[in-house]
Amino acid sequence: MGAGVENEVHSSPASDGKAPRTARGERTLRKILDAARDEFGERGFSDSSIVAITQRAGVALGTFYTYFDSKEAVFQALVKDMSEQVRDHVAPALRNAQNAMDGERRALESFLQFAREHRDVYRIIDEAEFVEPAAYREHYETTAARIAGRLAAARDKGEVAAGYSDKDLEVLAWAIMGANVFLGLKFEVWSSADPGHIAEVTSRLLRNGLAA
Amino acid sequence: MGAGVENEVHSSPASDGKAPRTARGERTLRKILDAARDEFGERGFSDSSIVAITQRAGVALGTFYTYFDSKEAVFQALVKDMSEQVRDHVAPALRNAQNAMDGERRALESFLQFAREHRDVYRIIDEAEFVEPAAYREHYETTAARIAGRLAAARDKGEVAAGYSDKDLEVLAWAIMGANVFLGLKFEVWSSADPGHIAEVTSRLLRNGLAA
DNA sequence: GTGAAACTTGAACCGGCTTTCAACTTGCGA
DNA sequence: TCGCAAGTTGAAAGCCGGTTCAAGTTTCAC
Numbered sequence: 213m214g215a216g217v218e219n220e221v222h223s224s225p226a227s228d229g230k231a232p233r234t235a236r237g238e239r240t241l242r243k244i245l246d247a248a249r250d251e252f253g254e255r256g257f258s259d260s261s262i263v264a265i266t267q268r269a270g271v272a273l274g275t276f277y278t279y280f281d282s283k284e285a286v287f288q289a290l291v292k293d294m295s296e297q298v299r300d301h302v303a304p305a306l307r308n309a310q311n312a313m314d315g316e317r318r319a320l321e322s323f324l325q326f327a328r329e330h331r332d333v334y335r336i337i338d339e340a341e342f343v344e345p346a347a348y349r350e351h352y353e354t355t356a357a358r359i360a361g362r363l364a365a366a367r368d369k370g371e372v373a374a375g376y377s378d379k380d381l382e383v384l385a386w387a388i389m390g391a392n393v394f395l396g397l398k399f400e401v402w403s404s405a406d407p408g409h410i411a412e413v414t415s416r417l418l419r420n421g422l423a424a
Numbered sequence: 425m426g427a428g429v430e431n432e433v434h435s436s437p438a439s440d441g442k443a444p445r446t447a448r449g450e451r452t453l454r455k456i457l458d459a460a461r462d463e464f465g466e467r468g469f470s471d472s473s474i475v476a477i478t479q480r481a482g483v484a485l486g487t488f489y490t491y492f493d494s495k496e497a498v499f500q501a502l503v504k505d506m507s508e509q510v511r512d513h514v515a516p517a518l519r520n521a522q523n524a525m526d527g528e529r530r531a532l533e534s535f536l537q538f539a540r541e542h543r544d545v546y547r548i549i550d551e552a553e554f555v556e557p558a559a560y561r562e563h564y565e566t567t568a569a570r571i572a573g574r575l576a577a578a579r580d581k582g583e584v585a586a587g588y589s590d591k592d593l594e595v596l597a598w599a600i601m602g603a604n605v606f607l608g609l610k611f612e613v614w615s616s617a618d619p620g621h622i623a624e625v626t627s628r629l630l631r632n633g634l635a636a
Numbered sequence: 637g638t639g640a641a642a643c644t645t646g647a648a649c650c651g652g653c654t655t656t657c658a659a660c661t662t663g664c665g666a
Numbered sequence: 667t668c669g670c671a672a673g674t675t676g677a678a679a680g681c682c683g684g685t686t687c688a689a690g691t692t693t694c695a696c
Contacts, residue, residue, distance in 0.1 A: 390606025391599035421633030
């Protein structure tokens, strides 16, 4: 992190008419975004300062305001960026699955690996609950909806008990997501356990619990 | 909240030699703690100010520093207070349980009710992840250990499959806790669903998944 | 009733951080 | 090559809120 290969700007940039119109501008925006991720990840939102971000990025203080209206604005842009990173990291694991239950196991394992490699990303999304509640909620609503959709498809294929209504599956999707998030926090961020084993134990619960 | 019946000071008060030595002092400390809970619950940590807290409490600014060393210190005291409130609210539900699985269902339902009636408490504990990481971690480690203990006891009684090691049960405890927390966030804080139904759907998963 | 300890008060100090802005530089299209 | 739009700069304005403290008031043990 910090010095490694950095990412291209995913989402449409910083809201307003503040989008860069030049190659140079695009590079600068990216530098600020990467620096912000490092700074927020290490110090948390309120202990981070814009001066520190611009210093990390190697640009002047004022340059920040060419691209963002406020400290909150970068944070919001960052959350969207990371939310997409998580999704993109987990997606391929799902594609390799044999069946629905196997898919959820692979998804969890992949998520745990991501959490381990990007502890800071984890923290930033969590902190969004207080800094940018809308972005936080959006992230989890979207994720839960994806899980619920997979469960419904599995039920229609007969891999999950037919007795569950769509509403029930929404409840279960939130339960599964919550479990995954806390497992990541405990066993990858706070300590370091084998993602494969965690995923296996949890998946057994799910397989038996949901089976048709 | 705010104007209702307020609680006595649970834990040993504010750390240092800052404990009140007088009835008057005790009353003042309680007023500040209640005001702080309201203020932090409504505005979040960083948008809360000590002036605002003391104004709510009806005391002078300086009085705050008779009982606390800093803004963080009240917050920490508050987290401990609330952590104990959650535990005390759930405990009686567990005592009424027929068996282990029934106990977890009742615990979840009771927790969801608590979340609904104390949305602000919920937010305060969550925000502790960033304001007082140690207090946050303490809260969840303790809670997870309690759940894991119950699961191990159930296993030894034959209500949970004998195949689970203590370590496995710790993993499952974190999964269950995470599920509970997210269910509370989604269905009681962000929206309003029937705790009984949520708990029933989730419990079915657990019963089938863990059964001996 | 008395005096010392506990408690209360709020003005002022203090430092930090966000945001602004006018002067300056760069780079691209014609 | 030229000119203008885009981008960059960093000093300083302005704000805000945490923390201190010396002077005053209340409580309570004796």
